[in-house]
Amino acid sequence: MRRFLGFLAVVALAATFTAKHARAEPIATTSTDDKAVPCDERLAPGDYEHDGFFLRAEAGVVFFRALVDAPSSPAGRTRIAGFGESGSISAGGTPLRGLVVGGRVWTTRISPSFVEHGVHVTPDDDSVKETLARIGPFADWYPDPGRGFHVQLGLELAIQVESDVKGNLIKPGNYGPAASVGLGYEWFVSKQFSLGFVARMAFGSGTRALSGSDEHTLWEAPELALAYTYH
DSSP states (O other): OHHHHHHHHHHHHHHHHHHHHHTOSOOOEEEETTEEEEOOTTOOTTTTSOOSSEEEEEEEEEEEEEEEEOTTOTTOEEEEEEEEEEEEEEEEEEEETTEEEEEEEEEEEEEEEEEETTEEEOOSSTTOEEEEEEEEEEEEEOSSTTSOOEEEEEEEEEEEEEEOTTSOEEEEEEEEEEEEEEEEEEEESSSSEEEEEEEEEEEEEEEEEETTEEEEEEEEEEEEEEEEEEO
16 A cells, blocks of 8 residues: 555656646636636647546545444454555546546555453454455536536445454455545646545445354444546
8 A cells, every 4th residue: 555655646746747847838828707718729628627537546544433233243342443544446437517427446454453342452463454345336526627626425335354363364254335425626737637635434334144143333434535536
């Protein structure tokens, strides 16, 4: 994840430098509805506007918190909580002005603490992790496609798995529905690329089969992420 964050930062800086260099020479403008519009003949329809094909990469920080109901579990676990790094890839299109629809894959890896039999437990081994993934459709709306503010909604399938002290996955995994809502703002760094942030809240539920009963989980995951978008 650190390599991904570093790569995203390098790409963003390179795009910003390219955009500034390309605009080094003065460009004449005209006024339309009190907004300055470049008169550069090289600008094509859709430049500096959110439309057409959509591709976004995100890297951020997330806090995961879950309530666990497993009456027959010998561990007696009732809560899970922890921070982690998150990443996602989204792709789609713009069927209506300002409206993006597509699909997204999102994942995070949490360093957890637990409440078991009423006692707060923090694993000594760093190999113990909670991994959560979400995959599904999303919609993202830009009220003004020439600006950067946007709001989004996602409906997804969530998969949650835990790894033990040896780093091996504990089976079975936890599966269930999830939803996410968010908002963000982006600034164009070139004609089609923009850099910004997204604040998002995801929530969901899941079930996994244990010996003798099922374990049910209700969770939430607030997140703040850096977003780099081609649109």
